[in-house]
Amino acid sequence: GESVGLHLPTLSVQEGDNSIINCAYSNSASDYFIWYKQESGKGPQFIIDIRSNMDKRQGQRVTVLLNKTVKHLSLQIAATQPGDSAVYFCAENYDGNKLVFGAGTILRVKS
Amino acid sequence: NAGVTQTPKFQVLKTGQSMTLQCAQDMNHEYMSWYRQDPGMGLRLIHYSVGAGITDQGEVPNGYNVSRSTTEDFPLRLLSAAPSQTSVYFCASSHLRGGGEKLFFGSGTQLSVL
Secondary structure (H helix, E strand, O other), rough: OOOOOOOOOEEEEEOOOOEEEEEEEEOOOOOOOEEEOOOOOOOOOOEHHHOOOOHHHHHHHHEEEEEEOOEEEEEEEOOOHHHOOOOEEEEEOOOOEEEEEEEOOEEEEEE | OOEEEEOOOOOOOOEOOOEEEEEEOOOOOOOEEEEEOOOOOOOOEEEEEEEEEEEOOOOOOOEEOOOOOOOOOOEEOOOOOOOHOEEEEEEEOOOOOOOOOOOOEEOEEEEEEE
């Protein structure tokens, strides 16, 4: 999962395996959630989003699950590839368009 | 299709100097924002704007000013740079639809204040 501080949590997976990245969000009033991928030296790139009236949404090789009861969000990546190696951020929205970001999780894919 | 363009990519300042980080978007987005990213931390919102002539403070606004004279541009000004402002700065924009919308990010400006 994600945490605040200098040492980001790291998830190491074998190429071809599925990855699950977790995120605990802070505000029960949050109505929109989004996952970003950030590669070294680049800006965050949109992966997938979900609104609070849903509990699951699927994209291409990615699935986001939302559990509002425990304020938990997860990103599942199927058949993880070396190009998936990056830092992954979840973000929540509870006040207009102000997204609040978590600290991030490092995903390392081993070939 | 340029998206969100930030300049410069790198900048070194001395304490007390001033400078402006430029941000422009060509997607006709109403909403624009500035974030800073420090090692091991997520992005923190500095200032944001929901349209030309309208700006507001985010989570960490102290030491920064913004203005929004056009829909396309949203410059960030450091009036008197401090070492604590050493960071990577990202500009982001989106449509404004009242319920959250995905942000498009620029490639960032790496700023060092000595």
